[in-house]
Amino acid sequence: MTDAALPHAAVASTAPARRDFGLKRRHAAERRFRLYGVAAIVIGLGFLAVLLVSIVGKGYTAFVQTSITVPVEFSAEIIDKDNERATNPRVLVSANYPVIARNAVAKALGVATDDKAAMRDIAKFVSDGSRSTLREIVVNDPSVIGTTRNVTLLAAADIDSANKGQIDLTVPESKRKVSDRQVAWLDQLKQQGAVSTPFNWGLITFGASSRPETAGLGVALVGSLYMMAIVLLCALPIGVAASIYLEEFAKKNRFTDFIEVNINNLAAVPSIVFGLLGLAVFINFFGLPRSAPIVGGLVLTLMTLPTIIIATRAALRSVPPSIRSAALGIGASRMQMVFDHVLPLAMPGILTGTIIGLARALGETAPLLLIGMVAFVADRPTTPLDPATALPVQIYMWANEAERAFVERTSGAIMVLLLFLALMNLAAILLRRRFERRW
Amino acid sequence: MSAGWVVAIVLAIGALAYFFAAQRARVQRDGTDRAKEVPHSLPTYHGWLAFIFATVPALLVYLVVSSVSAGLLDSRIRSEVTAHIADPAAASLSIGIVRNASNALTQLDLSGPNVPTSYAALRDMAKSAGITLADSGEDYMVPLAAGVNADAGVHKLIGQGLTLLLSLAGAAFAYSRIRLRLRARNQVERVVLCSLLGASTVAILTTVGIILSMLGETIHFFSEVDPLTFFFGTVWDPRFAAAGSSGSEGQFGLIPLLMGTLYIALVSMLFAVPVGLMAAVYMGEYASNRVRSTVKPLLELLAGIPTIVYGIFAVVTLGPFFRDLSAALAGGFSFIQAQSVFTAGIVMGVMLIPVVSSLSDDVITAVPRAMRDGSLALGATRSETIRKVILPAALPGIVGALLLTASRAIGETMIVVLAAGVAARINFNPFEAMTTITVKIVNQLTGDLEFNSPQTLVAFALGLTLFTLTLGMNVYALYIVRKYREQYE
Numbered sequence: 054m055t056d057a058a059l060p061h062a063a064v065a066s067t068a069p070a071r072r073d074f075g076l077k078r079r080h081a082a083e084r085r086f087r088l089y090g091v092a093a094i095v096i097g098l099g100f101l102a103v104l105l106v107s108i109v110g111k112g113y114t115a116f117v118q119t120s121i122t123v124p125v126e127f128s129a130e131i132i133d134k135d136n137e138r139a140t141n142p143r144v145l146v147s148a149n150y151p152v153i154a155r156n157a158v159a160k161a162l163g164v165a166t167d168d169k170a171a172m173r174d175i176a177k178f179v180s181d182g183s184r185s186t187l188r189e190i191v192v193n194d195p196s197v198i199g200t201t202r203n204v205t206l207l208a209a210a211d212i213d214s215a216n217k218g219q220i221d222l223t224v225p226e227s228k229r230k231v232s233d234r235q236v237a238w239l240d241q242l243k244q245q246g247a248v249s250t251p252f253n254w255g256l257i258t259f260g261a262s263s264r265p266e267t268a269g270l271g272v273a274l275v276g277s278l279y280m281m282a283i284v285l286l287c288a289l290p291i292g293v294a295a296s297i298y299l300e301e302f303a304k305k306n307r308f309t310d311f312i313e314v315n316i317n318n319l320a321a322v323p324s325i326v327f328g329l330l331g332l333a334v335f336i337n338f339f340g341l342p343r344s345a346p347i348v349g350g351l352v353l354t355l356m357t358l359p360t361i362i363i364a365t366r367a368a369l370r371s372v373p374p375s376i377r378s379a380a381l382g383i384g385a386s387r388m389q390m391v392f393d394h395v396l397p398l399a400m401p402g403i404l405t406g407t408i409i410g411l412a413r414a415l416g417e418t419a420p421l422l423l424i425g426m427v428a429f430v431a432d433r434p435t436t437p438l439d440p441a442t443a444l445p446v447q448i449y450m451w452a453n454e455a456e457r458a459f460v461e462r463t464s465g466a467i468m469v470l471l472l473f474l475a476l477m478n479l480a481a482i483l484l485r486r487r488f489e490r491r492w
Numbered sequence: 493m494s495a496g497w498v499v500a501i502v503l504a505i506g507a508l509a510y511f512f513a514a515q516r517a518r519v520q521r522d523g524t525d526r527a528k529e530v531p532h533s534l535p536t537y538h539g540w541l542a543f544i545f546a547t548v549p550a551l552l553v554y555l556v557v558s559s560v561s562a563g564l565l566d567s568r569i570r571s572e573v574t575a576h577i578a579d580p581a582a583a584s585l586s587i588g589i590v591r592n593a594s595n596a597l598t599q600l601d602l603s604g605p606n607v608p609t610s611y612a613a614l615r616d617m618a619k620s621a622g623i624t625l626a627d628s629g630e631d632y633m634v635p636l637a638a639g640v641n642a643d644a645g646v647h648k649l650i651g652q653g654l655t656l657l658l659s660l661a662g663a664a665f666a667y668s669r670i671r672l673r674l675r676a677r678n679q680v681e682r683v684v685l686c687s688l689l690g691a692s693t694v695a696i697l698t699t700v701g702i703i704l705s706m707l708g709e710t711i712h713f714f715s716e717v718d719p720l721t722f723f724f725g726t727v728w729d730p731r732f733a734a735a736g737s738s739g740s741e742g743q744f745g746l747i748p749l750l751m752g753t754l755y756i757a758l759v760s761m762l763f764a765v766p767v768g769l770m771a772a773v774y775m776g777e778y779a780s781n782r783v784r785s786t787v788k789p790l791l792e793l794l795a796g797i798p799t800i801v802y803g804i805f806a807v808v809t810l811g812p813f814f815r816d817l818s819a820a821l822a823g824g825f826s827f828i829q830a831q832s833v834f835t836a837g838i839v840m841g842v843m844l845i846p847v848v849s850s851l852s853d854d855v856i857t858a859v860p861r862a863m864r865d866g867s868l869a870l871g872a873t874r875s876e877t878i879r880k881v882i883l884p885a886a887l888p889g890i891v892g893a894l895l896l897t898a899s900r901a902i903g904e905t906m907i908v909v910l911a912a913g914v915a916a917r918i919n920f921n922p923f924e925a926m927t928t929i930t931v932k933i934v935n936q937l938t939g940d941l942e943f944n945s946p947q948t949l950v951a952f953a954l955g956l957t958l959f960t961l962t963l964g965m966n967v968y969a970l971y972i973v974r975k976y977r978e979q980y981e
Contacts, residue, residue: 464804
């Protein structure tokens, strides 16, 4: 900027006196104005960067999970004291597996199992989820009883945080969730090579849980998948049919105008209003079940419909009239012209618009809160009528949890959501690049 | 036989009808002398016509019979229950119990003489099968539930028989009609056109559905709470009533919520409008092609990020940051709360940047080239051209764009749910928490709720207020934008 000003000043000194147009002031104003523009863009992009960095920075650790591999002794004494598993299979299901896990860790650490205080700390060392891990092993293969076998157990959420270095050890021991003894044990297990941090598959397979280490997005992913399928199956045919009617067949009259005004307004109605509609119409009037993906899918369908209609109409409009005239000229009916010639040519544009509409529907949260998708669902739904949650709703629910480990999972879940959105938008861009035609 | 099977069978009949009708038309076509008689439609159109005849009337009848049957059963339960119980609230509870009992009977596969005589017996049987029934059922409900089930069975039989019969009859009728000169294509196209028209009325139905559903519940709400105290009340304290007690003691004042909504929207607009507008101007007037082709998609990324993500960003990152920053500035006392109008407004503003910039970009590029060139030719600098020629010329369009953006800000939910707080109060300090209409809709309707209390119905009144507000802004904005466009066309 100073470079630009220098020659200017030199010219002014040699040239004969001229009338002052305030050029200097005006050019300074020009530069300032430009600077405002740059600043605006920097602010926008800066926020984007901060947003992404803060989420990835908080969330990337959610993709690994501290696990402890220890030799577990499936003692018959604890599992099946009276040896009645042949007659009463429930013995194996209700056995005291946490004790087995506890003893195994204690043995690996060289802690005596009758030291009650130490055992209490050890009990908090492995996740409560180890109960079901061990139970599964025993129920599937009762012959392990009485033997010792290496088993990988999930570490408890606080130990997981400690292992990831998220717990500040300078804080006095009484004020943090992990005691000095537990930290020492963790180091001891690390030196034995018993601690590993494998990829956290549980994050995308487990259902809802109050324990962070066994909470996952499994139910939410299935629920979102069902909803996307319903949106696609309902919104695409209805949207395309409506656009074809409005663009190719409708006469210009009051009724058509009314439909158009309606579509434009629906595109701008706040999404939460669609939630109220879903609650009043689908749940209270038609009696569909609460929390079910089918209701969510229908609500999102109504929300996505305007987007798809607007995109489809633009795509139909971009097909040149010569195609239509040629089809009509060789004797096709109007219907044949539309379905055999115009629609195939408009298809890439329609699909691009549909994918973008679906991506928006996937990230939508507010209407789903109202139709009861904020639910604690532990089992994956098998039909769209079963209770489920959705990806963004699960994020919202985790955001309301207090524990430290849920913060990490919230950001991790956001990363999963953003990954899906990025993939969908990428698909839309590729589709447009590959098939878009310039007439 | 479930509804899915009925539909599948009807569709299968339709497919067969398509196949045979097309085949017959093909045979007729091949067997004629074209010099004498020209076939009117292609064989596939005959096939489609047969498909339509076989499926459409049958499925329509099935739908009608099913809904009439549901209505009949409903009114039977209602009339018998109200014969036993006079109180309407208790009656609606008992109607639910009867419905559950009849579902349980169906699941247990009990009918006729197997039906238990007392409600307690039925409940025990259901319990052993893993179905839970309410405790407060009475004995008269069991035969009623069984009777309803028997009726439902008869209705189902009638409906399914009628449907299948009609489907077969339609197929046979269409098959027998096939002639060379039958105008099958025109008939098929008429049906297709009707279905296209039907699809385009979904938009109208949605709007009507929104208005009717919310209006109905709102009227219900206003029958318990005076509209004047709702619209002009300054205290929001709905006081969740315990189930059963009819509690309209809560105070439902709209004003604090409306103020919060408008305040947060104002803060977000104060942030988003200068930034978005300047970004649009810079990219339209100054940026080189290379810069524009990278910066524009990046800015549009902001529009693609779900609002829940913004909300969590506000709660987890920006809110604590502002709180600590203010504490550092004021020496220990954090005058910005973690949940505040300011935080929510800034984050919502970030979300609105791409909205403002893409809308105003459209408007600015619509200003005729000649105006810009004329100003530059007179010696004005670029910024003078933009400030004194282009922006005034585009002003109506920009106002329209801003109205559309403001309606987005007013209707936004997730950011304010997470970042603005739940305290409904009137206050003018932007660094404290306020709440909005959308937050309260979510609060009133999440969790276990009884549907008929004013505490939940108020959500619909709030929703209708919100809908009216945004609808008015949108309609006016679209009107301005359209008028503005016509001015330069």
